[in-house]
Amino acid sequence: MQKPDRGVVPKRPPVNRILEALPPEERGILGPHLETVPLLYREDLYVANSRVEHVWFIHRGVASLVTEMPEGADLEFATVGSEGMIGLPVFLGADQMASKAFIQVPGEGARIRAEDFRSVIGRCPELTRRLLRYTLALMNQMAQNASCNRTHEVEERCARWLLMTQDRVGEPSFPLTQEFLAQMLGVRRPTVSVAAGMLAKAGLISYQRGQMLILDREGLLGATCECYGIITGEFDRLVGAKG
Numbered sequence: 001m002q003k004p005d006r007g008v009v010p011k012r013p014p015v016n017r018i019l020e021a022l023p024p025e026e027r028g029i030l031g032p033h034l035e036t037v038p039l040l041y042r043e044d045l046y047v048a049n050s051r052v053e054h055v056w057f058i059h060r061g062v063a064s065l066v067t068e069m070p071e072g073a074d075l076e077f078a079t080v081g082s083e084g085m086i087g088l089p090v091f092l093g094a095d096q097m098a099s100k101a102f103i104q105v106p107g108e109g110a111r112i113r114a115e116d117f118r119s120v121i122g123r124c125p126e127l128t129r130r131l132l133r134y135t136l137a138l139m140n141q142m143a144q145n146a147s148c149n150r151t152h153e154v155e156e157r158c159a160r161w162l163l164m165t166q167d168r169v170g171e172p173s174f175p176l177t178q179e180f181l182a183q184m185l186g187v188r189r190p191t192v193s194v195a196a197g198m199l200a201k202a203g204l205i206s207y208q209r210g211q212m213l214i215l216d217r218e219g220l221l222g223a224t225c226e227c228y229g230i231i232t233g234e235f236d237r238l239v240g241a242k243g
Helices: 024-033 114-123 125-151 154-169 178-185 189-201 217-223 227-238
Strands: 035-039 044-046 054-068 074-080 100-113 173-175 205-208 211-214
Touching (some): 024 100, 054 154, 074 100, 074 125, 100 114, 100 173, 154 217, 154 227
Antiparallel strands (some): 035 100, 054 074
């Protein structure tokens, strides 16, 4: 089987891959309940141990799923973009989660109230099938992230995070502070500054005033670890390749 070209980002704006793949009849069922909204920087989509009010399908942008540690730091265990949805507790029959989800890169998405989602999901077998497969892909991402954080260098992990973010945003440039990147990678800011500096010195990225620019995607692919290909390959296999 031919491997997908990881060096090319789709030129068209990203749309949610789960919604895009649904048959017309299921889009018709969901459509009246979906509201297209902007996704604002640092906006909470749900908070820990509180009722999840909406299910979100991201069209453009990136959300972080994080665990709030006792010392006050957030530790990221997964990211979600146009390949997925936010609100799996609702799909899995719960109404809250011990972690929180918030927007790390602003964009746009569609949301549906949790009670409306519960009322229509039984009439949407294809959506159910795709969300089950997405749940498995997300579990794979969490497992790979845990292994990557333990075994790979910060520079490789930084390259992986930047590539996955670019995939979700659909553009080579996106807002990002070093403090935030350090928090998401679970390292101190001086550590991530050194890693980002090495990538910048190699001509792969440029960083100015809180804005990240990917200059050389092929080079960044060479700088990352195998985890990027594993994670994105599983999402393509289970959710569907990017169009």
